[in-house]
Amino acid sequence: MSEKKITVGILGATGMVGQRFITLLAEHPWFNVVAVAASSRSAGQTYAEAVHGRWNYDAPVPAHVGTLKVLDAVKDADTICEQVNFVFSAMSLDKAQVRNLEAEYASKNTPVVSNNSAHRRTEDVPLFIPEINHHHTELIDIQRKNRSWEKGFITAKPNCSIQSYVPVIEALNEFEPTRVAVSTFQAISGAGKTFDTYPEISDNIIPYIGGEEQKSEDEPLKIWGEISDGELKLADSPVISATCVRVPVSDGHLVTVNMELAKQATKEDLIDAINSYENPIADLDLPSAPSPFLKYFEEDDRPQTKLDRDFGNGMGITVGRLREDPVLGWKFVALSHNTIRGAAGGAVLTAEMLVKKGYL
Ligand SMILES: NC(=O)c1ccc[n+]([C@@H]2O[C@H](COP(=O)([O-])OP(=O)(O)OC[C@H]3O[C@@H](n4cnc5c(N)ncnc54)[C@H](OP(=O)(O)O)[C@@H]3O)[C@@H](O)[C@H]2O)c1
CATH class of the missing domain: 3.30.360.10 (Dihydrodipicolinate Reductase; domain 2)
Structure with missing residues (x-):
């Protein structure tokens, strides 16, 4: 890997799975969290303020993430897409809204590695357990062709x-x-x-x-x-x-x-x-x-x-x-482990595989 890290955004960063992403990526050798997004309730606060009283881990909020200003995953999509190479998605929202929002990010050249169930049944979206079906990356090429997306795509992670x-x-x-x-x-x-x-x-x-x-x-x-x-x-x-x-x-x-x-x-x-x-x-x-x-x-x-x-x-x-x-x-x-292998960890492993296969 090159010395420069890949920039990452987390949609739903303040929730149970989002916080797990923050802890797993705190010292990640390839990925650097530069954008955190959640609902309008959290937007505008620093990440440390937004999770105050609901941070689930013994380890403190990583210092460089704690000072990031939380963005609105819906309204600030353009700003987020300008800052990151790709996003992890872990929002609790109505499924149709999640489907549309994830497609919006992908259409703006920002790949989405999703924890949400919204796209799991979508025919051209791969559902990865990398140790089993890593070869389904072929579906990303098909998806990009189907939707005329150049760099963006959506992948999903199966149910925990x-x-x-x-x-x-x-x-x-x-x-x-x-x-x-x-x-x-x-x-x-x-x-x-x-x-x-x-x-x-x-x-x-x-x-x-x-x-x-x-x-x-x-x-x-x-x-x-x-x-x-x-x-x-x-x-x-x-x-x-x-x-x-x-x-x-x-x-x-x-x-x-x-x-x-x-x-x-x-x-x-x-x-x-x-x-x-x-x-x-x-x-x-x-x-x-x-x-x-x-x-x-x-x-x-x-x-x-x-x-x-x-x-x-x-x-x-x-x-x-x-x-x-x-x-x-x-x-x-x-x-x-449901929030590691079954959620954030499985998504991080998927993203690592996508880096090695040249998709991220
Ligand atoms: N927990 C698990 O083990 C697990 C496993 C696999 C998959 N999942 C899936 O992962 C997703 C997140 O689960 P979770 O357990 O982390 O839920 P959660 O703790 O309720 O967190 C939900 C997150 O979504 C954000 N959100 C809510 N409404 C939003 C809106 N209108 N616009 C943008 N962001 C919004 C919340 O932001 P605020 O803090 O601002 O409200 C928060 O960051 C769900 O789709 C769930 O099905 C969970």
């Missing part, structure tokens, strides 16, 4: 729930998974909440997260899709059934998975496939990439949310309890 189990199923691909039943146990930070702002979760489990089950069933099929004839064709297998519940933990989405495989395997075969998964982007040497990407625990009581969510600086996926299942054949437990 799926990053615990999709990497494991990918590692078992040679055994041809056909049906998957997944139950997710999701942290409150996934709803942008803390224990202070979500008292009803204390001593409780809430068996409904709006829209989450559909995303958990559909989005993997886009990640496993194939690009041909200028478009992405969704995969049609495995069929996934998801049940998503909110549990009283701060960070970390744990899942239990039952699955059917078309091919015969032993327990040792499956654990070996997880442990020996060949990460296709390992040779890119990306600063945020965990090594290893997947880790299998032999202990019966691992992975545990509190103990293992920070594995690989919150970017690694941990797996355990692989065993036979009398209904679908096999079952296991897996875990990932």
Whole structure:
């Protein structure tokens, strides 16, 4: 990389995910945060003033970000586009508004690496887990052609729930998974909440997260899709059934998975496939990439949310309890950090991959 850092803006910088971006980028070797944007409620204050009383981390606000004036992500789009090479998007806004605003930035030659769900189903927008479908960068070329955008483009990051189990199923691909039943146990930070702002979760489990089950069933099929004839064709297998519940933990989405495989395997075969998964982007040497990407625990009581969510600086996926299942054949437990791998960290890794592949 050249000495000069790539300039970055964060839309939704004051929120739960936005703050995570600020902490992950504080010492980033390639990226320099030069613009922070949020709603009109925060605009005009310094970043330190805007997050005063709602900063979620023990480490202080990085000094060079704390003094930046917060811009309005909607009204100040032109100013932001003039200052940055690309933006991360993490705004809580109506989906149609997010779709339009992200397209506006891209049309102004500013690539958008989004955490929002608004564009995940858009046909020419890639949905990246870089270790699985990095080759979907081809869809960026198709998108630019479709929309006559020269430098701008939009990429999305999948829902936080799926990053615990999709990497494991990918590692078992040679055994041809056909049906998957997944139950997710999701942290409150996934709803942008803390224990202070979500008292009803204390001593409780809430068996409904709006829209989450559909995303958990559909989005993997886009990640496993194939690009041909200028478009992405969704995969049609495995069929996934998801049940998503909110549990009283701060960070970390744990899942239990039952699955059917078309091919015969032993327990040792499956654990070996997880442990020996060949990460296709390992040779890119990306600063945020965990090594290893997947880790299998032999202990019966691992992975545990509190103990293992920070594995690989919150970017690694941990797996355990692989065993036979009398209904679908096999079952296991897996875990990932929802605001790091599942949100800001996954987006930073995507941006790093896009730099190495020449898109940023
Ligand atoms: N939390 C997670 O684990 C997670 C995981 C994956 C994806 N996501 C997605 O990431 C996005 C942000 O989630 P979050 O949990 O960080 O939400 P959040 O804590 O509620 O933060 C929302 C952010 O959006 C800004 N915003 C709200 N209204 C706006 C407007 N009219 N114009 C511009 N900015 C506006 C807020 O600015 P103000 O501070 O000025 O109000 C704040 O910066 C959501 O789309 C969410 O679905 C979250």
